[in-house]
Amino acid sequence: MRVGDIAVGRSGDKGSTLDLTLVAGDEESYRLIERSVTESAASAALAKAMPGTVTRYAIPGLRALKFVIVGALPGGVYASLHAGLHWQKAAIAVLLDLPVDASAPKD
């Protein structure tokens, strides 16, 4: 199972900061992604695509996880050397394709 099977996601930017959001489809799915997509798991995956340090915010009331990477887009979106503009809107694929550890113990 991958994160995208049980959660939706979207990425965006402000200045040089990239932000990624995951929202789980139900409580059980939220518990799974909350345990699987830790700050360090997200950092390890995202570090292959961009610089910067990942900060995770958990918002259990919204069943959502928020990942913010200051300095991921050096110089802002118009300074990017990617093909075309706004590659960062596709960056959410990194998190959606992460595996979910469904064997993690329940609370």
Added chain:
Amino acid sequence: MVERSRTVRTIGCGAGFAGDRVDPAVAIAASGLADAVALECLAERTLVPGLRARKSDPAAGADPRLRRRLKPLLPAAGANGCRVISNLGAANPAAAVRQIAALAGEIGCKACVAGVVGDDVLTKKDQIDWQTPITGQLLGAHAYLGCEPIVEAIARGADIVVTGRTADSALFSAEVVPILNNHPNALAGATTVGHLLECSGQITGGNFNPIGKAALSAADYAQLGFPLATVHPDGSAEIFLLDGKPGIVDVLNCTLQLLYEVHDPSSYVTPDVIIDFTGVTFEQVGPNRVRVAGARSRGRPARLKVSGFVDMPGFIADAEIGFAGIGATHRGELAADALRMRLRDIPEEDIRVDLVGVNSILGDAAIASSAPPAEVRVHVSARCADAEMAQIVEDEVIALTLSGPAGGGSIRSERRPRLDVVDGFIDRDLVATELVWESLP
């Protein structure tokens, strides 16, 4: 005309970026359900060409798509008592007011047009707390205004309000402010609704993969409805689609949009209010209808955000050459390596070479496909000091057709001016706004 309530306000989103579709705004105005349609059309890529145009022609600098967008919209809005609020003024809101008045006269629409001036703070550049040093030529500096000047324009009878740089959410909340109660959370709620609506189709099923329900069809995406919201005096609201318009409004995409381009969810800073989103609740109350409540105010920020636009010398050259058929990836990799050798004088941090179809978006984070792609494109982007260097990069890509691996073709290139967007903050008291008017009898 549909009889509308005096105790709630209904606002629609007519555009979520400069080049957004024109027809959804017309549908919202024509429905008779909306007190106002707000069009968010201003990005750096719109503002900067406007700033450049204004340098040589003081009457230039408004959004060049203004006419295309408003010509079909104004008659529908006028006939249904639907106000039009937009940041189409771009780098020159006063000029936009004159252009809109002229257009309204030409197509026989009676309209009182107001413009908000004052976001341009370039003359106060030394009083701005810049977050990073400015290394190139500062082309412009624009503060994100709040809803107050728009609220004043509405109170004084404007049918159309056009601004320059204004917080996206303020274009929406301004219409609602007159009915809000005095609790600070009411403004937080109305501003949250603006934030939810400001990206048009992103809250009605665009850029969204639903879980547990059918995905939208190509025809649905082609005709996607844009969102509306009916806002109550306490700032709570229902987000919805017009009947018959394709799309999905559900709790999941509302939640995604709430957190979109937000950093700390307990402290989302807008010019009017700092909002805590962590207590927001969404509830599906009908088909494609979601109720939102629970945004909390954390006060008003003392300073306004400023975007500084810095012209950097040179260009980014962005060019590609394609390869097709069996072995396309191998030939593409050879071409990429050859290109790196040819362009080795460009510092590593100023050049990127990759394969479209393999790793051009996610780089090393891309997960390799077990089946090789049928086609790949070799892409190079390089930061170039001048036009001559950009030409060399583009020519090296074309040279691969004659001197590179077999079957290279389908070449394209673009050359982008270099632009740095620098954030800063300015004391609210230093930003003075005023309204400019054109009224048709």
